[in-house]
């Protein structure tokens with residue numbers, strides 16, 4: 001049996017490059033508390049991502065919680081059922097309640113008309129996701145936020161480096177939140193960040209992520225510990241040197257898959273959202289009713305042959321027990337998300353995925369179509 005192929009494999013730079021940074025950390029004894037590597041990575045990311053202000057975090061979930069707290073969000077938060085569960089968990093941890101509305105049938109990002117229809121006087125924020133790194137309808141969503149005077153936060157965990165019609169997609173809304181988890185396009189083992197618009201807001205977020213400390217003896221907020229360590233930050237600086245090459249390789253795989261499935265009935269590649277620069281974070285296909293096997297049968301068939309795609313996102317967030325009781329969790333009212341959840345399969349894509357292995361994934365799906 002050939003080696004297993006998983007949906008992703010974390011990007012790791014040459015270990016030698018990391019060692020000199022570790023030597024430095026051992027020499028200085030500065031391990032955390034927003035030290036020199038932390039500061040350097042914030043500067044480097046502002047430049048690389050072309051954003052005005054960034055605050056690093058120890059993971060994306062704490063960054064999401066802190067973003068909502070920093071904006072004073074408390075009440076109902078309109079969000080997507082079609083995401084990783086952390087999107088809703090973050091809402092819950094701020095004492096707010098998620099309100100699920102349906103996604104667009106093609107992009108699987110929040111449908112602006114559904115957001116607008118769900119706004120009430122209890123709506124405290126909109127939390128949208130750039131699913132698979134495909135930009136949400138940022139102009140329409142930002143306009144809804146502005147019209148109703150409610151903050152807009154983008155969970156941009158999938159959207160590192162993505163550019164849309166007006167530059168970095170991360171400059172939309174009031175804040176955008178990144179994840180640098182091991183499985184994401186850019187990783188610091190664990191990590192995350194908030195992108196915000198003003199220096200004052202960054203200072204406030206920096207206090208919130210450090211217990212609310214303001215200097216040595218004053219505590220001005222009930223903050224949390226959201227700091228990224230020096231080891232993680234130093235690692236991020238090394239990763240950044242290799243990220244363009246890694247994204248380029250992902251792009252080649254994306255092209256290969258799209259070509260391979262262009263004539264295969266029942267396999268539909270998700271169109272990219274017309275972004276100027278993509279990051280190819282995921283390769284979602286829809287296994288439609290035209291395919292001779294169900295999505296789940298294809299999923300288990302591939303696993304039996306050592307290829308491990310993922311059903312992102314199945315189940316939908318509102319199907320999980322802590323959300324299922326909410327009035328907005330009725331799946332019948334979320335038909336586009338429900339169909340996506342039944343049809344989507346995310347295929348392996350990562351920079352070190354060998355061309356032969358890409359061909360193996362393709363052959364497995366094409367053979368399944370022929371022999372089913």
Ligand SMILES: *Cc1c(COP(=O)(O)O)cnc(C)c1O
Nearest residue numbers: 059060061084086087157179181
């Ligand atoms: C990964 C992810 C998160 C959580 O990020 P962590 O860094 O793992 O805490 C949040 N939202 C989405 C959409 C994600 O994919």
